[in-house]
Amino acid sequence: MSRTLKLAAVIGAMTSLPITPSVAAAENLKVVASFSIIADFAKNVGGDRVDIITLVGPNGDAHVYEPKPADAATVGSADVVLVNGLQFEGFLQRLVEASATKAPVVELTKGGEVLRNTGEEGHHDQDKAAEGGEGHAAAEEGHEEGHHHHGESDPHAWQSVHNAELYVKNIADAFCAADAAGCDTYRANAESYGQQLDALEAEIKAAVAEIPEDKRTIITSHDAYGYFEHEYGIKFLAPEGVSTESEASASDVAALIKQIRQDKASAIFVENVTNPRLIEQIASETGLKVGGELYSDALSDKNGPAATYLEMMRHNITTIKGAILGS
């Protein structure tokens, strides 16, 4: 069973909300979002008062993203930098260092509950971290050139709508700190969006309730749905760990196939940020039919079925429910 940890202390040296001069009211806040889901939250909170640049765009995989010099320049000129934290953005420390930014780098998972990466379900060495939970900044120090680690915490906190509300609150706090004149607007936008999140969560719970309990085990590519599982009671198995950085080994896949048969998994899904080949192979070997594409670590492009967070979560639960009940 996963352990939940209070997030506050997990936040390492990267997190800071320094005193920053408020920008002039006439200028929009220049906001950098590390990946597409955060950008969508920021857009809902910031509205017309913010200009948002997203580093890892739709369908992009932040686990393996390589920052460019242009990204460092973008971060260097930002007023606010919004990141997930929990070592999701493995590139963050080097990017922030290269940018020499004076903007606050705000970890949006701050103050929430964090799931531990259990590490025993077909994961890899980097996910079997020992006790400690130091921030990425500390983890990279004292290491050979360019090496970095993934932490012991599951970073995919947005997969729980309850946590999404915390992301939104933290974004509003960050925007208020940087632009006091717009604070009322940010709070009102956050409140309004929060109501939509509440409605979304109720929809997800209602959809899960329609799925028989003995059919609530499904397969995805990587362990991105721990929070969804924890919050809504669907069990996810995956050949890859919480990061897509390391490929699953043959023994991982063999163990997963054995577990799929034991647990009588109901459906299997590809993810938008991973190569579908492994999932298709597992589907072939287990006789499961691929039930569709789930969106895990990134939104779709604007023409896709998951162009916003609300659409993403609705698409995912609809796809899961449809595949299970149709199987």
Next chain:
Amino acid sequence: MRTNWASATAIALLLSLSTSAAHAEEVTAWRLFISDHADPKVTVIDAVDGGKLDTFQIKGPASLHRSESGRTVFAVQGSAGVVTGIASGISFEDHGEHGDIDVEAPKLAGVEIAGEKPSHFVDHDGDFAVFFDGEGVARIISEKAVLEGKSDFRELKTDAPQHGVAVAYGSHVLLSEPNREKPDELPVGIRVADKAGAQVGGIHACPDLHGEASSGNILAFACATGLLVVTHGDGSPAIRHLPYSDSLPDGKTTTLIGGRGLQYFLGNYGADKVVLIDPTIESDAFRLISLPTRRVHFAVDPVRAKFAYVFTEDGQLHQLDVVKGEIASSLKLTGPYSMDGHWNDPRPRIAVAGDRIVVTDPLQGVLHLVDATSFQKTGDIAVEGKPFNIVSVGGSGQTHEGE
């Protein structure tokens, strides 16, 4: 089970402190491997205290290459027709929340690969490919085999001798394609071969191919027309051509190095310029940077991702800000080293060892040390002969008592 993080942290901290006190020690080790311009030897210097660790006699003057892991250094002796593997003695083991360092004496690995005119050496994910120009043959060996002292290499032949290159790219090999009409000239493209050596797809045109580098998950070859950009495709390498932008003057890149920490490439472009390349964008992919005089050598900083370094013939080391695309600082280090004369005349080379930038000064027989943070010269290390090519290996990690 729910655990309050604050208490978990405290417990972890106590465990860490007690563990550290009893068993773990933080160790930093950096080594410089330096070849001589005239003599067949490789000198190993402890970059932390400046002392000489060893000197290895080899068969000819060498260019040096370090593996990505830093466990192996290769001495490519073109005139002697041999490549010699050296175990650096420094290795790391990733333990998730920390890394362990193992420091042993450097030694010849016991692996030599012989052939006519070895030239380009490429390490890709622990597989080394050496191209032997005189035969048009690539010999590929794994780092694991080298460190075990086994000369277990495999060969892939191209159609003709050429000044070529090969890259072991997962289950494929990328091989330069010789210029059939003018065999003495540079290769004209890249061929992809599968594990059995069979060609996959057509030839990817790359006229005057010279220069290869990796940065993150992108591999690039420099051509007269632009770059060939290689990424992992669905089942085989995906290769596309990135043409030089119209805004660039006439010229081409013939030496390419890859950024570490930030994904970019740095190449020469004309005698007194370098070009910063972001192959992931189509517009403004190339940023040209003029230098005060002709360029001698350049290197990226693997620790401070924002910086690369360029040495110019007026004896200056320049700190290049790759984010802004401009020279941030310059430091006079040596007397003039004119680029007139033979391309392989003894001239300075750059390596970065942790917080130090090290520049060879072959005519004076010294290594100049520059603090990478302040960009000020901090000292010299005397080296017998004409210290020429240089690579650094090292880092920090924990050692555990009793291991």
